[in-house]
Structure formats: C-alpha cells, structure tokens
Amino acid sequence: MTTMKGAARDARVEIVDLFGGSGGWDLAAQRLGLPVIGIEADHAACETRRAAGLDTVEGDVRAYRPADFPTATDLIGSPPCQPYSIGGKGAGRRALDAVLHFAGQLSARRDIRAGLATLDDERTSLVLEPLRWTLEALDDGRPYRTVMLEQVQSVLPVWEAMAAILRAEGYTVVTGRRNAEEYGVPQTRVHAVLVARRRDEAALPAPTHSRYSRITSQDGNRDLLPWVSMAEALGWGMTRRPGLTVAVGTGAGGPDPSCVGGSGSRVALYRERDAGRWITDTRPVGADAVPSYRGGRKDMIRVSVADAAALQTFPPGHPFRGTRTKQYEQVGNAMPPVLAEAVIRRAMAAELSARTGA
Structure with missing residues (x-):
C-alpha cells in the first residue's frame, strides 16, 4: 500500500487523481507514460487499484492538499456522480445554485466548510474539491499546468462556473459534452469535461468515431471510424x-x-x-x-x-x-479509460510530444 507520506516523497508523481476509483483515468495516464497517484475513500476500490498496480492513497480527498504531493504538476478529477445523476435522488441538482455560490466563495479565498455542511448530501460538495486544489496550488506558487475534470452532463454548469474562475486566474479553459461512443467506447453516455491549461491553449479531443444515431448506419461518417456495437x-x-x-x-x-x-x-x-x-x-x-x-x-x-x-x-x-x-x-x-486517454493525450500534447521527441 502506498502511504500519503511515501507518495509525497515520490519524485515520479506527476498527476494527482483526486477521486481515483477503480482506475479509469489512471490506466490511461500509465499507458501514456505519465506517473499518477489516486486518492480514493472506498476501501474496495482501493483494493482494486492495488491489485492493478496503481499507486493509491486511501482516504478522504478533503483531508489532503496540494502540498502533500509537491512533485505533482497536473490534476485529474471525476467527483462522485450520484448526487447529480438523472438516475439518483437529485441532491446535487437541487443544490446547484448553492454549489455555484460556494464556487464563487472559493474564488474569493473564503472558508466555505460551514456552508458545505448544510448540504443534504455530503458528496454534493466534492465537485468543488478540484477547484480548491487548483486555487491552493496557485496560492502555494506551484500552479498545476493541466487540470482535467469529468462528470455527468448535468454538472456542466459547475464546470462552466469553474472555467470562469480559472480564466481569471490565468488559465485557458474549455468545457463541453463528449459522447463516449465517438471515442470508441461501446456505450452511449454523455460526459461533461473541463480542461484547463496554464501555459498554452486548452483543447478537448476531436471525435475519432462516428456518433450513434438510430437513423444512420454504423459507417455513416466516412471520415471517422464506425462506432462500436x-x-x-x-x-x-x-x-x-x-x-x-x-x-x-x-x-x-x-x-x-x-x-x-x-x-x-x-x-x-x-x-x-x-x-x-x-x-x-x-x-x-x-x-x-x-x-x-x-x-x-x-x-x-x-x-x-x-x-x-x-x-x-x-x-x-x-x-x-x-x-x-x-x-x-x-x-x-469510472471514467472509461479509452475516453480518458483521448482527453489526456489532447490536453497534454505538448508534454507527451516532448517525451517522445516528436
């Protein structure tokens, strides 16, 4: 088991995955040769990660901060989706205005812990953790060069609010919906994605596969690969x-x-x-x-x-x-590893190119 202190001393760590889960983002980062460590609270998911050889800190992301991982240069986050999912109880959707208010308070560097404690579902506030980490890293003088976030599509207003905050802090930011099947994932699911870059223009990956439609054939777009059934x-x-x-x-x-x-x-x-x-x-x-x-x-x-x-x-x-x-x-x-790889490859194209000499 990787301990937090061990991870913090590990000079290989480049990416911190705030909600590591079973490793969707982390598998993609590893395939691209990017050292990554995931923070995860669920014990079973941590056991999965360890069995898969993924560096893991078992604990609540709210108990850590960027200074605990001083070698990390990039940030990933897929907060729990249940409060925001159409299929869930909808606590996140009902609390959306409050979440956006708290995002503004964070941007003003105010302590919002007491306010977050009033939310019906404590997981709702976790969507703000990537913003907290990014702002703290900025204030520590070690800003993340890349921030990559993903959630169900109903979280897009939160990502857009974060984008405005990060632009004011010197980042270029893009947000948008991405259909999983357009990247070779054999399922139709819409993901809300945010990518922020500190040194150059942020970008989302272009589709590699056709978008599924009931009224067009699998190879309806000859310029793209067919979606996977x-x-x-x-x-x-x-x-x-x-x-x-x-x-x-x-x-x-x-x-x-x-x-x-x-x-x-x-x-x-x-x-x-x-x-x-x-x-x-x-x-x-x-x-x-x-x-x-x-x-x-x-x-x-x-x-x-x-x-x-x-x-x-x-x-x-x-x-x-x-x-x-x-x-x-x-x-x-989980974030589908194939989609995660497409997001990382596009967002961190400059770093990956420098590694390969291309």
Missing part, C-alpha cells in the same frame, strides 16, 4: 447500436446494464433483442461467466462485471475487488 465489444447483445450506459444501481434481475432511467432503458434492450438485432450469449455458466438470464427466466438480460467493464473499455482481467455490488459500482462510476 455492444455485440462487437462483448460477443453478444445488440448488433446495431452501442451498449446503453453502464449504471451503478441494481435491480431484481441483477445490475442494470442500461442507461440511467432504469426500466425504460431495459425496454430498449428487450426491443432490440425481440427485433432480431441481437446475438445471444452462449457462453457456458461458470465461475467467470454470468448467464444472460437468472432463476430460469431466459428472457432476463443480465450483464456480468466483466461485460460491464468491457463496455467501459477496461482491459480484460482488470482485478475488481469487493462484493459483486461493489464491483459493479466501481465499473459504473
């Missing part, structure tokens, strides 16, 4: 569209593989299957295989942890730890 990614499932968003929640038939909205999205899966736009899961039942039905009901569609991870573009065999429910949570909460 669920069946192509898993060997079973929908053949004429990507998978629906991997959700965190569970239901009577097992974890819901569909997009937020629950039963309505399951109907979409059944509709595709009943229309024949489907490949049946014929894998044998065993320790590493989950049938697409449960309790003898062969009409029940179910996605295993490994299937959900594949739809999120985790590498095969990523060692998820904890209960099955915890494993599904880790998958559903």
Whole structure:
C-alpha cells in the first residue's frame, strides 16, 4: 500500500487523481507514460487499484492538499456522480445554485466548510474539491499546468462556473459534452469535461468515431471510424447500436446494464433483442461467466462485471475487488479509460510530444 507520506516523497508523481476509483483515468495516464497517484475513500476500490498496480492513497480527498504531493504538476478529477445523476435522488441538482455560490466563495479565498455542511448530501460538495486544489496550488506558487475534470452532463454548469474562475486566474479553459461512443467506447453516455491549461491553449479531443444515431448506419461518417456495437465489444447483445450506459444501481434481475432511467432503458434492450438485432450469449455458466438470464427466466438480460467493464473499455482481467455490488459500482462510476486517454493525450500534447521527441 502506498502511504500519503511515501507518495509525497515520490519524485515520479506527476498527476494527482483526486477521486481515483477503480482506475479509469489512471490506466490511461500509465499507458501514456505519465506517473499518477489516486486518492480514493472506498476501501474496495482501493483494493482494486492495488491489485492493478496503481499507486493509491486511501482516504478522504478533503483531508489532503496540494502540498502533500509537491512533485505533482497536473490534476485529474471525476467527483462522485450520484448526487447529480438523472438516475439518483437529485441532491446535487437541487443544490446547484448553492454549489455555484460556494464556487464563487472559493474564488474569493473564503472558508466555505460551514456552508458545505448544510448540504443534504455530503458528496454534493466534492465537485468543488478540484477547484480548491487548483486555487491552493496557485496560492502555494506551484500552479498545476493541466487540470482535467469529468462528470455527468448535468454538472456542466459547475464546470462552466469553474472555467470562469480559472480564466481569471490565468488559465485557458474549455468545457463541453463528449459522447463516449465517438471515442470508441461501446456505450452511449454523455460526459461533461473541463480542461484547463496554464501555459498554452486548452483543447478537448476531436471525435475519432462516428456518433450513434438510430437513423444512420454504423459507417455513416466516412471520415471517422464506425462506432462500436455492444455485440462487437462483448460477443453478444445488440448488433446495431452501442451498449446503453453502464449504471451503478441494481435491480431484481441483477445490475442494470442500461442507461440511467432504469426500466425504460431495459425496454430498449428487450426491443432490440425481440427485433432480431441481437446475438445471444452462449457462453457456458461458470465461475467467470454470468448467464444472460437468472432463476430460469431466459428472457432476463443480465450483464456480468466483466461485460460491464468491457463496455467501459477496461482491459480484460482488470482485478475488481469487493462484493459483486461493489464491483459493479466501481465499473459504473469510472471514467472509461479509452475516453480518458483521448482527453489526456489532447490536453497534454505538448508534454507527451516532448517525451517522445516528436
């Protein structure tokens, strides 16, 4: 286990991932040769990270500050999405005005801890942690050269408020929505992304794959790669569209593989299957295989942890730890590594080019 003090002394650390989770951002950074360490409060997710060889600090991000990681030059953050998700209770959406107010207070360097304690869901305030870290690093005289943030699309107003604050502090900033399937992720999920740069122009990655549409074919845009279907990614499932968003929640038939909205999205899966736009899961039942039905009901569609991870573009065999429910949570909460790599590669193009000499 990597300790906080050990991490702070580690001269290899370049990126701090404030909400490390099961490692979506960190796997991407590693693939690009960028040393990264993740802070994560959930024990099961930390066990997953350690099993995957990812540097980890187990603890609450609010208990740390930039000075604890003095060699870090860049910052990543995907705060918990549940308060803001359409499929959740909506505490974040109801508190959006308050969150934006607190962002303004942070920009004025005021202590907002007492105010944050009044929010209904304590996770709601975590969306402000990347701003706190960025401003503290600035005030410490060691500003982050790159800040990369991601969340569900309902958080975009928060990112836009942060963008205005960071521009006033000398950053160039871009924000926007990015569709996962446009980067080769075999699912339709919209991500709100912010990229800030200290030394040059910030930019978001251009799509590499076509955007999914029910009324156009998979290769509708000849200038881009075709989007990846669920069946192509898993060997079973929908053949004429990507998978629906991997959700965190569970239901009577097992974890819901569909997009937020629950039963309505399951109907979409059944509709595709009943229309024949489907490949049946014929894998044998065993320790590493989950049938697409449960309790003898062969009409029940179910996605295993490994299937959900594949739809999120985790590498095969990523060692998820904890209960099955915890494993599904880790998958559903993650930034898809393929999308994360596209964001990092574009945002940090200058540094990556310098490393390779290109």
